[in-house]
Amino acid sequence: MIPPISVETNTFRYTLDALLVRSDDLRRVAATVANAAQYVGISARLNSEPERLVLKIEIEHAAKDIAEVHADLEGVIATIEPSEWARASLVTGGPWPVTRGVSEWVVNYAPWLSVAARWVPVTMTRRIDNANAPQDFLERFARVPTGSERVRIDRFETETGPRFEVYLAGTNFAAGPDNPWWVGANTELLASGASRSMSAAESALDHAGVTGTTPIVLTGHSQGGAIALALANSGRYAVEAVFTAGTPAGLVESPANVPIVHVVHPEDPVPALGGVIRGTAGTTWIVHTEPRTxxxxxxxxxxxxxxxxxxxxxxxxxxxxxxxRLQIDGPGTAMWFRATLAGD
Incomplete structure (x- = not known):
């Protein structure tokens, strides 16, 4: 089992390149030390100096240790999935120029943009009181909604006022252009930093009572994570942290001065579609699927x-x-929302 690996976002795009460079460096250093040991051995035999024999043995041991480290590093590189190599080739170069160009054309000329208003209303589908506050990333992610409900918001009353936990679902691949969470919303985010799915999320925030000063924590899967980053980057909300999983984070600019945690599977092709993670904020955890998928x-x-x-x-x-730091004491109110579509 390969353990999770944590890398800072601003170095994440260079991780694989660095492995290759370091591996080649170790190979060359090991060869150099081995050659040096040979030269010392020859000199020791010619001069019969015990000290040089001892030095020769020490250098040989060092060369062996370096060679073993090099072999281990080669093994790590060999375990990297082909999909991770593909993702690395993407994130080292930036968002796809073709994808960006297509996205900009789509946003400017897309016929489906006329079927829904830019400000997307939402409907609260259900509400539950006495909801417990999430304790960690795992519990937050478990609350990301599925089905037609794409936004869940938990409201907690504290001594300093209300605090909110917001959970955003990803792309609805079964939906058509009339649904804000359809696959085309990703191109809207890439081209303009905003989308109808983001507008629907803001409608839900407004419905739940979120203002520009009430603290919120945003958690999203896939497109939901990109929406979370866009909301945090808008400056319209007091975002305390952003958690994403499987998100093409390069679709939007990462906000500065906001704690961000990304989790990606190296086998997952979707995060690569965002290209380079723009901005230097946050930490990316690379977690291999187990069992491997x-x-x-x-x-x-x-x-x-x-x-x-x-x-x-x-x-x-x-x-x-x-x-x-994000812990909240006491129960709250959980609310689920879906976009209000034409004909509802």
Whole structure:
């Protein structure tokens, strides 16, 4: 089992390149030390100096240790899935120029934009009182809604006023252009930093009583994570943290001065579609699926749920410190929302 790996967002795009460079460096250093040991051995035999024999043995041991580290590193590189190599080739170059160009054309000329208003109303489908506050990333992600409900908002009353936890679902691949969460919303986010799905999320925030000063924590899967980043980057909300899983985070600019935690499966092709993560904020956790899955199956929320369970088991001090800072005492009110479509 490959353990989760944490990398800072601004170095994430160079991780694989660095592995290759370091591997080649180690190979060359090991060869150089081995050659040096040979030269010392020849000199020792010619001069019969015990000290040089001892030095020769020490250098040989060092060369062996370096060679073993090099072999281990080669093994790590060999375990990287082909999909991760593909993703690395994307994130080292930036968002696809073709994808960006197509996205801009779509937003400017898309015929479906006329079927729904830019401000998308929502309907609260249900409400539950006495909802417990989430304790960690795992519990937050478990609350991301499914089905026609795409937004869940938990409201908690505290001594300093209301606080909100917001959970945003990803793309509805079965939906058509009249649904704000259809697949085309991703191109809207890439081209303009906004989308009808983001507008629907803001309608839900307004309905739940979120203002520009009430603290909120945003959690999203896939497109929902991109919406969370866009909301945080808008400056219209007092965002305390953003948690994403399986998100093409490069679709939008990452906000500065906001704690961000990304979790991605190297086998999941969707995060690569965002290209380079724009901005330097946040930490990305690379978590291999267990048991190993590939393609779109690696993007499923259920597989990310299991990976977050493994990540939670690491008890990482930085992640725990953030989760502890976000703790809320006491029950709250949970609300679910779906977009109000034409004909409702």
């Amino acid at each position: 590939t393609g779109t199956d690696a993007h499923l929320a259920s597989n990310y749920q299991e990976s977050l369970r493994r990540l939670d088991g690491l008890r990482d001090p930085r992640l725990m410190a953030l989760e502890n």
